[in-house]
Amino acid sequence: MRVITKLFITLFILVSACAAIAGSLTVPNTFTSGTKALASEVNDNFNAVKTEVDDNDLRMPGVAFVDENTCCTDVTTMEMEHQSITIDAPTTGYVVVSYNGICRLHHVNAASTIQQRLVIGISTTSANTVTANRKSFALPGNAGTGVHEITCATQQVFPVTTGSATFYLNTVATLPTTGEAASIGWGNLHAVFVPNQY
Numbered sequence: 001m002r003v004i005t006k007l008f009i010t011l012f013i014l015v016s017a018c019a020a021i022a023g024s025l026t027v028p029n030t031f032t033s034g035t036k037a038l039a040s041e042v043n044d045n046f047n048a049v050k051t052e053v054d055d056n057d058l059r060m061p062g063v064a065f066v067d068e069n070t071c072c073t074d075v076t077t078m079e080m081e082h083q084s085i086t087i088d089a090p091t092t093g094y095v096v097v098s099y100n101g102i103c104r105l106h107h108v109n110a111a112s113t114i115q116q117r118l119v120i121g122i123s124t125t126s127a128n129t130v131t132a133n134r135k136s137f138a139l140p141g142n143a144g145t146g147v148h149e150i151t152c153a154t155q156q157v158f159p160v161t162t163g164s165a166t167f168y169l170n171t172v173a174t175l176p177t178t179g180e181a182a183s184i185g186w187g188n189l190h191a192v193f194v195p196n197q198y
Helices: 002-022 039-057
Strands: 062-067 073-075 080-089 093-107 116-123 135-139 146-160 163-174 181-195
Touching: 062 080, 073 080, 073 163, 080 093, 080 181, 093 116, 093 135, 093 163, 116 146, 116 181, 135 146, 146 163, 163 181
Parallel strands: none
Antiparallel strands: 062 181, 073 181, 080 163, 093 146, 093 181, 116 135, 116 163
8 A cells, every 4th residue: 555655646746747847737547536556557647647748848948049159241231141040849839039249330430311220130031131120230420430339139039830940130231331331240049949838
């Protein structure tokens, strides 16, 4: 009886721990009230817990990342892909994609009223700085001549289905004055899968 009691306690602890880590578990109760537990019943319940844990593992968060250890890549006036990242979603959910890096503008002081600008954005399409999440670093025409640098970042949440999903960090620049340039680098592009069960 002590052995059976210990098995019940162990099973309860396993189910509770797994539920706390990975969400609710559904385990069938194969025991009959008022009768001795058979070894086969105990095994069936442990196997049911294992199946549920394995299934919940597929719904746990996962991460992918690309670290850029160089600076810097020129950004042109045509939209272009700077980095991309692919993550395998085990099930339906969301992917949080974020970028942090350095944005530089090589500025020429001028009387132009058009701002010099470097724009970044995360998209599911290469060379497309979508408006939903794009961020920009801008300088007015009368800003001082020289290199202006800032930490730049953007983030976006994308719904995904099971399978591979690729996301792109895209860039584009506005360079109204001759001699101006834009560049980006030292960046980290991260993608985190989040299961859709909260």
